[in-house]
Every structure is written in C-alpha cells, then in structure tokens.
Amino acid sequence: MNIDMIRAAADRAAGHVRRTPLLNSPFLDDVAGRRVWIKAEALQHTGSFKYRGAWSAISALTDPGGIIASSSGNHAQAIARVAHLHGREAVIIMPDDAPKMKVDNTRALGAEVVFYDRMAGVDRDKMAEDMARDRNLHLIKPFDHPQVIAGQGTTGLEIADQARAEGITKGQVLVCCGGGGLTSGIALALEAEAPNFRVHPVEPEKFDDVARSLKSGQIETNAQTGGGICDAIVTPAPGQLTFPHLHRLCGPGFVIPEDDCLRAMAHAFSRLKLVLEPGGAIALAAALFHGDQIEGDDVICVASGGNVDADMFAHALKVYAQ
C-alpha cells in the first residue's frame, strides 16, 4: 500500500466515481463550537464510500472472470453495480437472515445472491474462498484488500483538495470505521497530500476494536461480532492489511453511544438535506456532541448513507428533529 496506488485508483475512477461535495452549515458549526465539514459519501453511487473500493478493485483486474464477495450490505451493492458496469458476473454471499431490502437491492443491481445458514456456524470466509476457486471468481474482501484500500483512499485525495480550496490548512479528520479500509486509505492519502490533518477512527460503543487496538498497539477483537444500529461498520477486528497503517498514522479513536448517531442523522436531515445511516453518521456525531475530545478550529467528518431503514429514520426524526 502506498500513495501511488491511491493516485492510480483515482485515475481509474475519473468519470465513474463521484467526487462528493464537502458540505457545511452555520447551524452545525454552532452545535459543535467549531467549523464542521462533512464529506458527503452518502451521495456516492449506491449510497456509500464502498463504491470507491469496488471500482478500484474491479477496474484493476487484468484477468477475465466474475467477482465474488461476502457482505450483506454496502460492499455487496457496490460490488454488484461495479461488476455489472464492467460486464462481469457478481456473486454475493449473504446470511439467510439478511434484511429483504438489502437482498432485493443487491439482486436488482445484477448480482446472484447465495445464502448461508448463519446459525449453523458456517465459516463465511472459507465458503467464499471455496466458491471463488470452484467457480473461478475473483474474491474481493470488504477491507483487507490492497485495491479496496486504495479506492477508499481516493476520498482522502478529495478531502485534501477540497480543504485547500476552503482555506483549511490543518484539522482533525473523523472517519466512520469498521475494518479500517476507509480510515487507512484516507490516512495514507492525507500523509502525502495534507500532512497537517490527523485522522481519527470513530466507532460505536461495544464495537471499539480499532480504538482499543490503537491503544494496545496490537489487533484487538470485539466480544460481540454483530448487532446494534451501526451494523454497517461492525467488524470483528481491524484488518491485517489495514492495522499497520492505522497504527502508524491514526488515533486516538473515538467511541460514541449509538443514540448520538440518531441525533446526528436528524441534524444532517435538517441542516444538510442528507440521509445518513447510523454507522455513517457516527463521525458527525463525534464532531457535534463529543467536541471536548477534539482539538483545533476545523473538523472534517466522513458521512455515509447505505441502506437506511425508513422506520428507523422516521424514529430518529421523531425523537431528535428540531
């Protein structure tokens, strides 16, 4: 992993991946007590930054053949769409209790969905590797894949460029963090392009594996491996490929209560006209409601959308909209 791979991913993405806007609002600045900037990855194709990694990985392939991925969420839909646009078959492995909306969306984007029995103790990763070999498919993991990290890193190139245009010369960059693909990619991009910015992963309570790993200096795991409203960013542990970059470049990590994500969703609705999912709103939640942990005048938050449940969104508005 290096900056040249990220720049090459940006070249391959030109005209295909959206350059998302960097938004702000005086109302959010007032809540946060400093200037808050939102990198609106919810506006990316398929609603999340995962499209960047999918585009990067698939556009880098030199051999023919279809794609296989294991995901019930945003990575699945990004892979489905990008594979389709490249004229490649896509096979997505999902748990048999995945939400119907996510299954339907993934199929509508052109992928074949293969279910596994989550309760039967199936090793999903082994199943993906076996199927990749048997059906001659390229396996693209959601974060521990060099070209996926490079693709997510293009977000960082844009942040550096947009911060410069806004006259922001230094600051903190808060990133919604699961396995660390987006966080490490952005950190690598900013190390090269805007070294006065410090990257912090943001995670929900009970799933703070990255924050704890950064503290201890080695890969720590979560006791729970699923559940919660921030499911889009819940992973068992930081990746083998991502952790060395996270450790060298990022931190400390911030750990945020779930309810603050719903509050941040309501603020994004009112002030930015942006739909975020809980996990995608967590960096904004940290900036708005946990500013005492943050230094400096400017904070940049990556915000992502995904498949937001309409009932949960309505609940967030009911409780928190102003």
Next chain:
Amino acid sequence: MNIDMIRAAADRAAGHVRRTPLLNSPFLDDVAGRRVWIKAEALQHTGSFKYRGAWSAISALTDPGGIIASSSGNHAQAIARVAHLHGREAVIIMPDDAPKMKVDNTRALGAEVVFYDRMAGVDRDKMAEDMARDRNLHLIKPFDHPQVIAGQGTTGLEIADQARAEGITKGQVLVCCGGGGLTSGIALALEAEAPNFRVHPVEPEKFDDVARSLKSGQIETNAQTGGGICDAIVTPAPGQLTFPHLHRLCGPGFVIPEDDCLRAMAHAFSRLKLVLEPGGAIALAAALFHGDQIEGDDVICVASGGNVDADMFAHALKVYAQ
C-alpha cells in the same frame, strides 16, 4: 435579462455558492423508463436554490445599506444568510402565523423578523416598499428581480456543463416552478449554452398558474393563493419579468398531484440519500410518475430542499418508502 447577466452572476458566485451535483440512480431510471438526472439544489447553502438568487442580488449592489425581503420560507433564509456574509443588515417580513421553525431559522441566520397580520388584509408588498423607503433598505423580491433571475440562471449554466460531461446532448429539463425565477433563469442559460434542452415548469394541482399562462399566452392567476404541501412554490401568478421569458422559451407546463411529491420524496430518500421538500420534489415526481407526458431518453429534474417538516417527511416514508 440576458445571458451576460447570468454569466456575471456566476462569476460573483464563484467560491461562495455551491456547484451542486447532478445525481442519478439505476433504480430511478427503472421507475421512469428513461435516464433521470437530478440537479441536487437541496445541497445548496440554506437548502434551496434561493441562495443563488440572493447571492446574485446582494453581491451586485453598489450602494451601502441593509436588505429587506418578504418571504416566510426559503428566500427569507437565503437573504438572511447572504446579507450576514456581506455585513449587511437583513429585515424579513413574515406573516404572523409562519411556522416557528422558519422564523427561528431566519433569526438564527442573523435577520430581524417583522410580522404582519395575514388575516387583517395587509398588503405585504406595499408594506415592504414602505419599510424599504423609510429605513433606507434594498428591497429584493423573491423572483421578479433581474439579479435574482440571473442568480437562479447559474443553475442552468451548471446543468449545461454537467450534461455535456455526462454525454447528454439533448433532453427535457423539468423545474419546480412558483413565480418562475428559477425556470426563466435556467431557460435563458440553456438557450445560450445547450439549446437542445427544453425547459418545462412543473406545478402542483390547483396552483397551475404558469401552465395555464403558457397555454393562453397571458398571465393567469390562481383562484387559491395559499395552502397545500407544496407551499414553497405557491405564488399567485407568474412574474411580470419572468413571464415573457417563460412564454418565449418554456413549456408545456406539467401539473402534478401533491401525493406524487411525497412519493418522489421517498424515492429521493432511498435512492439518492437526499432530503427534498414537497415543492422541491415535484419535478422528480413528474419524471418518475408522469413520464407519458415527456419525450426522449434523458430528463433532468431540479430538486430542492428547504425546510422540510420532520413529521411530513416521516409520513412520506411510512406511506411510500420501499
């Protein structure tokens, strides 16, 4: 009014007014049966295209002095914010039954709010003119003002540019339409920059003054002057300045049931991660649900945000979200 004024407005806006993205989604294309492009003005500062007109009008002033405007909605907040950024006082005249959220937002953006008794038959326009004279303020009307039309027209310059980048060489442009400032501005811009695009105003049922005026060739008025969920785009009649341009360049107008705006809001939520208000969703509603009235392979819809009532948004999701 001419294209040079729009280009000059764009020059004054550079670095201050957002260049909003042109979004799309394969899901929306499927619903519409053609390619649908959404010019996301909901992402403009203060949540609506009104910011463009406000920036254009205030940045064009050569004399000192504050601003006065009469509006209970998006024009009010745009004027409040832009006046504040120019170091000018802003006075906004609102009906005394304006929603608290809109009053609060306008004040929070730095304006003084002056109420009038809407039931007492006060002539709001005369009140604004009297106050402008007495307090030596610049009156900026919401649509019948050359520099406001020029500012809204910058949306059209961006559409021409973004359509070119997407390889769209001709098509229909649907615009949410009240008094016609945005519609006429976009039509003037496209006449010069992309003459293969035809502009159509879109209005809600019962408030179809522009559609009827285009048919009859003269300014027609609405029987009702208020009410309905599309309040952001309800005006008594097209403007004296806007109508000649609308008549020369636009039409036919499309007239859409209110409920389809709520459906379009739910689609924008799911597929674009964008929050629209009913009046701001009406062009998308026409493209998605009334495609039989539209010709060609590509339709571009202007979509705006404003101050969306959270309860109404939750209702739209409950009824129409997928």
